Amino acid sequence: MMNEDKFYEVPELLTFGSKFPMLVLVVQPPSDSVSSLSFSPTANYLVATSWDNQVRCWEIDVRGENVNSMPRASISHDHPVLCSAWKDDGTTVFSGGCDKQVKMWPLLSGGQPMIIGMHDAPIKEMAWIPEINVLVTGSWDKTLRYWDIRQPTPLHTQQLPDRCSALAVRKQAMVVGTADKNFILFDLQNPQTEFKRFTTSLKYPARCIDVFPDQQGFIVGSIEGRVGVSHFDDSQKYKNFTFKCQRDGDDIYSVNSVHFHPVFPTLATAGSDGTFGFWDKDNKQKLKLLQRRCCLPITCSTFNTDGSIFAYSVCYDWSKGAANHNPATSTTSIVLYLPKDTEVKPKL
Known part of the structure; x- marks a missing residue:
């Protein structure tokens, strides 16, 4: 069993204050809600999938305090797109969604x-596995x-106990979350x-995994505004805990998104309360928290490489x-935030 734990606050870094250091809106955002965001592993190309049936790509140019987003290309699916993944060489984007199609887009x-x-x-999740040069897709077809x-045919079809709800890959480890609250670990040296x-x-x-x-x-x-931290080894179970994040009283x-920072051993969460936060799970510290600034939920997030x-x-x-959806006020935005190292680096 996990225990509920508290994160110690770092007072001088707890909130953003009255002004944001660096927030930039991506130009020409999707016309409907964003379902996934993914950065190229080799350059600052950002891909978004959306409920408007589109996959869009922008090039993000950062020069000091000047940040620009330039639309590069887009493709269409027959129905809403739910997920995307990049090939490890940064040349190709994969996408999937409600039309049940796995698409490959040689973008560059x-x-x-x-x-x-x-x-x-529908295809809910996908990831490229560079160690074996294979794409994995997880679907509501279990x-x-x-x-x-x-x-054109899969190398292997792996049955799941229920619909795939979340999936994450890191080197030889893949974790899949299913709708019945199971979490399945695959050693990708033996992925079948x-x-x-x-x-x-x-x-x-689960809504999201890393x-x-x-x-x-x-x-x-x-969806309960909580993040669970679990270890694979049973001997480390005593380290398991949960913490609250997307709460307002x-x-x-x-919690719609969880991602580890690609350089530091810290993580970001974001959710339907319209906030995101940066956390240090090892030292149980809350590093940075956006205090209810967004007028709409944050549906997904990601770091660049x-x-x-x-x-x-x-x-x-x-x-x-649908009854609470107002097209006049429910506009879609993609925001770029440039975190300082002090906001995402563990405090000693």
């Missing part, structure tokens, strides 16, 4: 997108499928076999249904 060469695979239900992008299953004390299914930088465990964000909001840019989307998350 200017090539046309092509369908390289299909699922039997399967994982591994794709050699040169072939489950390595281990976990449950957590979180009461609701694997520890040292591959010794994983973090989970759920008695109001509880979904060196952690110098934190991108997040502000838009309606549909948690209150």
Whole structure:
């Protein structure tokens, strides 16, 4: 069982204050809610997938305090797009969603997108696995499928106990969250076999997952405004805990995004309360917290490859249904924030 734990505050860094050091809006954002954001692993190219059936790419140029976003290209799906992933060489983008299609887009060469695979239900998650040169996709059809992008049929179809709700890959470790609150660890040296299953004390299914930088465990964000920290090794269970983040008094909001910083062993959370925060799980410190600044939920977020840019989307998350959606006020924005090292580096 996990224990509930508190994060110690770092007072001088707890809130952003009255002025933001650096916030930049991405130009020509999607016309509907953003479902995923992903940066190229080799350059500052940002891809967003959206409920408007589009996959869009911007080039982000940072020169000192001058930050510009330049739309580069876009492609369409037949229905809303839910996820994307980059090939490790930064040349190619993969996408999937409600049309059940796995698309490959040779973005940097200017090539046309092509369908390289299909699922039997919407595709919720995907990731490129560079160690074995394979794309993995997770679907609401209760399967994982591994794709050699040169072939139209999957290398392997892995049955899941329920719908795929979240997925994260880091080197040889992949963790998959399913709608029945199972978390399944795969050792990607043997990706066709489950390595281990976990449950957590979180009461609701996972919305987002990331694997520890040292591959010794994983973090989970759920709709209960809480993040669970779990270790793979049973001998480390005493280190497991949960902490509250997307809360405003008695109001509880979904944690929609959790990501470790690519340089420092700290993490970012963001959610439907319209805030994001930076945390040090090892020292249990809250490093930085955006205090209710966004007028709409943050649906997803990501770091660029060196952690110098934190991108997040502000838009309606549909948690209150279509009846509460006002197109006049529920506009979509993608925001770029340039964190200082002091905001994301552990405090000694």
